[in-house]
Amino acid sequence: MSKVAIIGAGAAGYFTAIQLMQMGFSGTLKMFEKSKPLAKVKVSGGGRCNVTHACFDPNELVGFYPRGNKELLGPFHHFQPGDMIGWLSENGVELKVEDDGRMFPITDSSQTIIDCFERQLNPHILVHAGVKKIVPAEQGWEIVLDNGEVSFFDRVVVTVGSSPQFAELLKQMGLHMIEAVPSLFTFHLTDEKVHQLSGLAIEAEVSIEGADWAIEGPVLLTHWGVSGPAVLKLSAWAARWLATKDYHATLLVNSMPRLSGEGLLELLQGIRINAARKQVRNVGPTSIPNRWWQYIVGNEDSLDKLWADVRNVELEEWVKRLHHLRLEIQGKSTFKEEFVTAGGVDLKYINFKTMESKTHPRLHFAGEVLNIDAVTGGFNFQAAWTTAFLTAKGIMENEQ
Ligand SMILES: Cc1cc2nc3c(=O)[nH]c(=O)nc-3n(C[C@H](O)[C@H](O)[C@H](O)COP(=O)(O)OP(=O)(O)OC[C@H]3O[C@@H](n4cnc5c(N)ncnc54)[C@H](O)[C@@H]3O)c2cc1C
The missing domain is CATH 3.50.50.60 (FAD/NAD(P)-binding domain)
Known part of the structure; x- marks a missing residue:
């Protein structure tokens, strides 16, 4: 025996x-x-x-x-x-x-x-x-x-x-x-404007510049950076890669992954026509929260504008930020759960x-x-x- x-x-x-x-x-x-x-x-x-x-x-x-x-x-x-x-x-x-x-x-x-x-x-x-x-x-x-x-x-x-x-x-x-x-962690971001959005949740595709993984799902903005299921999944797949970079990398956020660049430009042009007399800060694509839209637009002058006054170059810039927002990762926190x-x-x-x-x-x-x-x-x-x-x-x- x-x-x-x-x-x-x-x-x-x-x-x-x-x-x-x-x-x-x-x-x-x-x-x-x-x-x-x-x-x-x-x-x-x-x-x-x-x-x-x-x-x-x-x-x-x-x-x-x-x-x-x-x-x-x-x-x-x-x-x-x-x-x-x-x-x-x-x-x-x-x-x-x-x-x-x-x-x-x-x-x-x-x-x-x-x-x-x-x-x-x-x-x-x-x-x-x-x-x-x-x-x-x-x-x-x-x-x-x-x-x-x-x-x-x-x-x-x-x-x-x-x-x-x-x-x-x-x-x-x-x-x-x-x-x-470590695996399953949240990312610290350097951009303090993101910290001010703490508590906001968006649906997005997140990836890391220079690495292969792209994960779509809920992203939660926190007072130190980003968390939520999509970020945790990305941290797990990229765990070893990020460790080699000492957790310094560029996070890419695609806020509207289901639309092509062209489709997104058409959508914004549509808003420019339909909401011509409204301020940019009050009207954005309906699939993203308004606070996130305001962050994407970024500067106060643009936010104060009426849609009718928005120029094509601005639309193109917003398409870029909606599809390829770059956020610098500097460090991580353990996910408590x-x-x-x-x-x-x-x-x-x-x-x-x-x-x-x-x-x-x-x-x-x-x-x-x-x-x-x-x-x-x-x-x-x-x-x-x-x-x-x-x-x-x-x-x-x-x-x-
Ligand atoms: C806070 C927290 C929450 C989690 N929640 C979930 C969840 O809800 N769902 C999920 O799927 N996973 C969850 N996990 C992950 C999950 O707990 C682990 O994957 C799982 O416990 C691994 O089981 P294991 O038996 O391999 O190791 P463990 O559960 O860690 O057991 C290893 C055991 O070996 C003992 N040991 C170590 N060295 C020696 C030694 N030299 N001599 C004798 N004994 C020794 C340890 O004391 C320990 O009791 C969670 C993890 C944590 C930390």
Whole structure:
């Protein structure tokens, strides 16, 4: 009978242990935790736990993962949001879907998930101790605890999340690691006029000059810069690129991405005819908020003009600013709801059928310790559930 150790009792660690038990694992199973089990689940989703997302097509689902999108396609055919919803339901937890696809327990409390996991886990499995070292041994690994105790295991599952100390340890063990950088953050902008628009929300396409990504969606103006779903998504995709630039770059904002330059010019010419006797500050394209229109026009003289007096060169300038507004990014802030790190174990060296390392046999990885991360919406937890499920399945296949 084999001995399996799980290091870290977070989302991925618990789900691996529970899956192993439910799949009939009959060997010795221990899960080591250095602080509080399921602490991140507890605070997740503002205490409501956005446990997964109502997206059931693996091809579509992978589009939410800036890192891991290629590698997760196969795994999502084995265990995806539909499977997690089914598993929770079988184990007494019903979920609800919000308009944007995020899924939460109907109780709106992360404690419901914690209670469910604790009901499913044999409490003797959990050991309250930190792991200091993993040492190679014949046909397995020795685990050295913080208190110096040493135990042998045939297989070890690493589910330590984004712990920098453990990442360093894995690097010393010769695992290929991708350096950690923050993901999901908001941008600081230098233009103080934008700060004065704090609280305003616009629909726009945002991109970064010199980089490939363009994201359309809500953009929220804040007293330090920009936030909102489109900005957070862009920060996730551009996380590594922006880190190399020390978070100094030019943000490009297209306030009317559905219209061509010509179409937009025609629209403004139409306003010039129809609102000829009205002031520019009071009438702009109806699809953008008036305060944003006033910011786009920029100077007081133009805003005071009657539309009838607007010259063609001004119209052309406004088209340019509506389509290619340039804002200087200088720094970032962590998004308070969901802080995620990009980086971790290099996916090239992981077998995505079993989550076992290709370079370090009998060592498996699940959850955020891997170089996998997603935009907000329940996708980060889903990656933890999926990789935990595959780890358990992989271990069970070796048991036979
Ligand atoms: C505030 C916040 C809110 C979030 N909300 C959401 C959300 O609503 N939806 C979503 O999808 N994602 C959310 N996330 C992201 C999500 O929490 C993570 O993706 C997820 O927790 C990763 O699970 P994990 O098990 O890999 O790591 P973790 O949950 O971080 O668990 C790792 C565990 O390993 C333990 N550990 C570390 N080192 C050792 C060691 N040496 N020895 C023993 N134990 C060790 C840690 O103490 C920890 O308990 C949120 C994150 C934060 C910070």
